[in-house]
Amino acid sequence: xxxxxxxxxxxxxxxLIQQLEAESGVTLTExxxxxxxxxxxxxxxxxxxxxxxxxxxxxxxxxxxxxxSHTPWxxxxxxxCYTRCPREVNLPxxxxxxxxxxxxxxxxxxxxxxxxxxxFLDSVKRYGRSHEMGIIIQSNLQSxxxxxxxxLGPPMFFKGKISPLPSKIKDVANVKEIFARARxxxxxxx
Amino acid sequence: xxxxxxxxxxxxxxGKEYNQSAKIVARQLGIExxxxxDWSCCGATAAHNADHLLSLALPARNLAIAEKEGLxxxxxCAACFNRLRAVEKEVRESETMxxxxxxxxxxxxxxxxxxxxxxxxxxxxVGLEKIREQVVKPLSGLKLASYYGCLLVRPPDLTAFDxxxxxxxxxxxxxxxxxxxxxxxxxxxxxGGSLSTVRKDIGFRLIYEILRRARDAxxxxxxxxxxxxxLNLDMRQAQVAAANNDKLNLPIFYxxxxxxxxxxYAPKDLGLTTHFVNPVPLLEAKEILRHPATRRxxx
Ligand code: SF4
Ligand code: SF4
Numbered sequence: 001x002x003x004x005x006x007x008x009x010x011x012x013x014x015x016l017i018q019q020l021e022a023e024s025g026v027t028l029t030e031x032x033x034x035x036x037x038x039x040x041x042x043x044x045x046x047x048x049x050x051x052x053x054x055x056x057x058x059x060x061x062x063x064x065x066x067x068x069s070h071t072p073w074x075x076x077x078x079x080x081c082y083t084r085c086p087r088e089v090n091l092p093x094x095x096x097x098x099x100x101x102x103x104x105x106x107x108x109x110x111x112x113x114x115x116x117x118x119x120f121l122d123s124v125k126r127y128g129r130s131h132e133m134g135i136i137i138q139s140n141l142q143s144x145x146x147x148x149x150x151x152l153g154p155p156m157f158f159k160g161k162i163s164p165l166p167s168k169i170k171d172v173a174n175v176k177e178i179f180a181r182a183r184x185x186x187x188x189x190x
Numbered sequence: 191x192x193x194x195x196x197x198x199x200x201x202x203x204x205g206k207e208y209n210q211s212a213k214i215v216a217r218q219l220g221i222e223x224x225x226x227x228d229w230s231c232c233g234a235t236a237a238h239n240a241d242h243l244l245s246l247a248l249p250a251r252n253l254a255i256a257e258k259e260g261l262x263x264x265x266x267c268a269a270c271f272n273r274l275r276a277v278e279k280e281v282r283e284s285e286t287m288x289x290x291x292x293x294x295x296x297x298x299x300x301x302x303x304x305x306x307x308x309x310x311x312x313x314x315x316v317g318l319e320k321i322r323e324q325v326v327k328p329l330s331g332l333k334l335a336s337y338y339g340c341l342l343v344r345p346p347d348l349t350a351f352d353x354x355x356x357x358x359x360x361x362x363x364x365x366x367x368x369x370x371x372x373x374x375x376x377x378x379x380x381x382g383g384s385l386s387t388v389r390k391d392i393g394f395r396l397i398y399e400i401l402r403r404a405r406d407a408x409x410x411x412x413x414x415x416x417x418x419x420x421l422n423l424d425m426r427q428a429q430v431a432a433a434n435n436d437k438l439n440l441p442i443f444y445x446x447x448x449x450x451x452x453x454x455y456a457p458k459d460l461g462l463t464t465h466f467v468n469p470v471p472l473l474e475a476k477e478i479l480r481h482p483a484t485r486r487x488x489x
Contacts, residue, residue, distance in 0.1 A: 042380045042396055043380075043382070043392060046389070074385075074389065074392065076380050076382055076383050077235055077383075078340035078341075078344070078380035079341070080340065080344065080378075080380065082344075082345050083346060096239060096242065099239060100239075100240070100241070103240075110389065112387075112388035112389065113239075113384075113389070115388075116236070116384055116387060117235075117236040117239050117240060120234065121233075121237065123231075124248070128228075129199045129230060129231045130199040130234065130236075131199075131203075132199075132200075167202060169228050169229070170228050171228055171230075174230075174251065174296060175230050175251070178244070178247045178251060178296075179244065181247075181294040181296075182243040182244040182247050182294050183241070183244070186241060186243060
C-alpha cells in the first residue's frame, strides 16, 4: 500500500466505515486482532490482505485501501472465520459489504468472479433457475477464455449432467419482480 | 413423515444422481417428499455477493410456498440449505425483516416452518436404528472419508444440527451402513466452490489438499452431502491430479448413494454410473454388490 496520512484518512474515511458497519452489521471495534480468522482461512494464501488485516484497515479508517483489495473478491464465504472468531465478528458479511461497495464504485478486482456472479444472476432472473452450462459458457466467453473447460463439456453432456436447454419455471414474472423490489429497497437499512 | 422437497438447481443438472438417490432412499425410509411446485433458484453465493436482501428473498419465495402447505422443508444441497436457513433465521428474529421480505416476494412469509438438510432428516429424523434395519448389502471393508465441507455445518447458529468443527452424523451413518469412517483432518475444509472455475490456481489447490488428505488417511472414497463439493472433487479430480503429478482415483459418493447401495439398489438406478471417477469397480472389488437380492427402482 502507498503512504497514507493517518489523521486525514481517519477523518475522511469515517462515512465509509460507518456505511460498511451498517450494511454488514459488524461492529469493527469488537475485533481484538487475534488472527484466528486468518489462521483458518483456506484462501488466505492467495489474498493480498488477510481477513484480519482487512478488519485492521477498517478499524484504522482506511476503507479505501480495503476496497482496493482482492481479498473480498476471493473470500469463498466458507464461514470458517465467523464460526471460530472469539468475538463473533461476522467477517463473511463484512467481506460481502466491502465487495458490494467496491462494485458500486466500479472497482472490480477479480474480473472472473464478477462475470461468473453476473452470469449466474442473469440466469436466475431469466429462467428462475440457474443453468450451469449457460453460466459456464457465458462466463468463459466474457472472460475471453471460450475454450476453458471445453473438455469437460462433452462428457458432462454425455452423462446427462448438463442439459442443452435451461429449465424455466412458470412464474418467472414473480422472480423478476423479486429482483426489482429487492433492488428498489437497497439502501434501506437492514 | 412428510416434507416439502426443495431439490435446487444443481440437483437438476450436475447433481442429478443426488436427486435420484435421495428420492429412492427417502421412499425406502418412509419419508414422503412433496416437491415444491414451480420452485426457483435460492440465489446461491452469487446473490449474497451482490445484494443481501435479494439473497434472502430468493429462497424465501420457496419457503413461503411450503409454509402455506404447512410443511417443513427437506433440502439435500448443502449450499441451498445454508441460504434457506439464513432467511428463515432473519425473518424469525425480526418483525421488520419479515415485513420487508414478504413485501419483496409478494406473499406472506412468517418462517413458521423449518428447513432441514437431508442428512439431518434421515440420520436424526428417521434415526440410525431404522436405517440399520434396511441394510441388505453392508459396505464391509469400505474405508470412507466423510466430507462435510463448509456450508452444511457452518455457521453453527444457522445450521445447528451437528458440531461445526468435528461433525459426526455422516461418520455414524457410514458405520451403520457397515463401512469404516476414517479419521482425517479435512472434514470441514472448504472446496472453494466456484473458485475452481474463476480462479483455477486457488480452487485446484483447495481441492487437491482435500483429496490428498483423504487418501493419506487411508480412505478409498469420499462421502459428501453437497453437489458443489462433488463437482469439484469428482469432475475436477483428473485435472487436479495431473496438475500435481499425482494419481488419485478416489471415487466421490453422495451419502444417499451409499445408503441406496447398502439398501440393495442397483448402482445404475442410483446414478452412480454418471460419476467421472467410476465408483463401481471399488464396490465390486469389495464384493459389496455381490450379495443376493438387488432391489430395482421401478417408480
Ligand atoms: S478471529 Fe475475530 S477477533 Fe480474531 S482477528 Fe479475526 S475477526 Fe478479529
Ligand atoms: S469466509 Fe472468507 S474470509 Fe472467512 S475463512 Fe472463509 S474464505 Fe476466509
